Amino acid sequence: MKRISITIIFVLAAICAFSQNVTFTGKTSASVVGVGQRIQLQYDLNQSPSSVELGNISGFKVVGGPSQSTSTSISIVNGRTTQSRTVSYTYVLEATSEGDKTIGAATAVVDGKKYSSNTISVKVQKEPVTQQSRQSSSYDPFDEFFGSPSQSQHRSAGINQQSASGAQTVSKDDVFIRVNVSKNSLVKGDCLTAVIKLYTCVDLVSITDYKAPSFNNFYAEEIEQTQNTWQREVVNGKTYNVSVLNKYLLYPRMSGSVEIEPAEIKCIARVRTGQRSFWGYVYDNVEVRAISPKVTLNVENLPQAPADFCGAVGNFKINISNVGDSASVNEAISYKVTISGEGNFNVIDAPKLNCPNEFEQYDPVVSQKIKTTDSNMSGSKTWEYTIIPRYGGDFNLGNISFTYFDKNSKSYKTISTDDVVISVRKGADDNTVVREYNSQNGVQYINDEDIRFVKTKLNLVASYVPMVFSGTYFIWIIGLLIVFVVLVILMHKKIRNQQDVELMKRKKASKVSRKRLKQANKFMQQGNKTEFYKEIIRALWGYASDKLGIPTANLTKDNVSQAFAERNVNEELAHNFLELIETCEFAHFVSAHDDNEMQNIYRDTVKVIEQLEENIK
């Protein structure tokens, strides 16, 4: 029964809720706020919306929220039940700029309808407002036993209680932050320590925000602290609890007056409200913002520096590892250079090796062991070079020098190592590597040389065309060919003419001799011996001359017999021929021959010529 009635009540309540008008109001936790401080912005609705959107919040930025909370209250008065339901959206805003700001109307969507809230005006001022936090807490006596050491210390110190009953306020003098520098003037490259300290004479609950200086004009190295403890210090007759927030080693990058940007801190201080409750004092948490004063340093420039000065200031030593005095070609040599001492190691670059060109050099591997102390950086920086000799021989690797500014004597000092002399033995495969080396580093060799001088004779050619394309070439070839052909034709004709004459003579040889023989026959019948023999001799000689191609002037018996031999004429036949000529010549002078003999000779002659005709083709 009871359950049913409760259910009915809820249903009714829901119906009531729906019948209600939508209210949408906004409020802020404070109407005056300092730049950098935070306020809460809360929107309340009596219906749950599907979405809520912030309006224009220029001058603020949202740092938290929205956080949603719902509360429902049911009141029964004189039997009448009223139920109210509140949905609230809370944002945390931080003021970013000064002036009178208006937080624009937010919009909420309920059942598809849009509702807008009121606008809220907030004054943002430069100075931080000592602002009462929303929840005030009462002082808990047990805190003394369980609280933080700082608080208990504070308590026991018992300072800063203006009056036993009066309300506490937090002034600028109560909480402040300072950047303490070890010196205000120094030379460029030297270092100083900057200590950032928080001074307080009130209870600090927590630090909400801390911005260390950005040290734009410095090379900053943080010094690690052992422990963050509170110490006491008296400033202007007031005792403060002091905490070291950070310690830095600073190297100015510029000369002249150099500024260290201020540090900023926000913390929550706990102060008494002045009220007392049953338990004791009532305390409030107050947010305090403190900015450190600017620190200006005077940085002097260094005197005129030598060319190889890299900016190192301090006190240094240079060392090289033992390279050894011999190596072989292509064997990697480790060459370590160490600079140790005290000073600004960060600016020291790799020292330059003056290796001869015969060595191939690789970029060094850097390792450093540097400790940052309160006064300076100290330690060592090592560069390990790898060099590879590519040729054999004795080489001086030179020395390595390093220039720094000595703080104590206020002058530049150049320190250098001893020369390193190394003898490189030739390896077995020397040649192959030398070639490779040349192709890699040949540039260095060639850069030392200059181009050769211009030519004084230009051998200019008007519009040069290669001979083979200009036609000259073919004119030459064709010209030569024509000369050759003409020559051949001429020669050929001459040869043929000559050959023709001989052939004719040869062909006619027997004919001519036959004519002569006929004549001889005539002389024989007439009994004219002398003419007969003359004619026979003529016939024989003529035949030999024509047939063998021997000119008449050269006609001798030897020549003829030689010609017969060349033409493979039967030896007997040749002999007969020559004997016949002899007989005739003999008979020609001795006229004591009869007709019979003439007849024999005539017959023999005809026979010999006929046989020769058959033999000689």
Place this chain on the structure above:
Amino acid sequence: MIFVSAGIFANTVDNYVDSALNRYNQKDYLGALAYYDTIQNHEYSSSNLYFNMANCYYRINDIANAVYYYEKALLLNPDNEDAKYNLNIANSRLKLKVEVLPIPFYKRWETKLVQSMSSDSWAILSIIAFALVLLCVAIYLFVNVLSLRKAGFFIAIIMFVVFIFSMIMAFKSAKQITETNDAIVYTETFVKSSPDNDSQNLFSVCEGLKVEVTDSVNSWYNIKLQDGKQGWTESAAIRMLK
């Protein structure tokens, strides 16, 4: 009339050569170049002219032009030792080094052989060889002495081979001059993957680098580096050696 004017011009060209040399000695390299340009504008050329121009460009630190004219000098006369030497120095000053791909030995020998003489020297050699061929053929045909005829026959065959070979060399060498596809990069630029500006950058080439043009599309050339890398570049960035 023509001969007279040609003679007068030849005289002035000689003057130009002398003036240019004077300017060069006075370290007025631009002045010397102006004279060399005039000579070139009159259609005169020679390996040595290009060599001198290249020297001037080298002195005024115009490495791209220096390399261009050294290459041109070597094209006309592959035997120009000074040009080879200076080109090597000029190349060593390029921002980019390109590893030359190993060339097969037969190709290396071939270019060495072709370049051992200028085209004209090869041509003259082949003409002499041809004349000897004809002479030996004539001896073979018309001389009755057997040993002479034999010698004539064989020498003719050998000379004929020499003739054909040197003729081929002369043509090859001439072709290299007139039909070379080599070019020199004049502006430092990125080489693209395809012939348009939006395509991807493959690699960059620096001024004075020698490249081979293998193809062209509109105003784009496909270039090939000596290390075998290929890509497209705008024609304005390079200058052909032809």
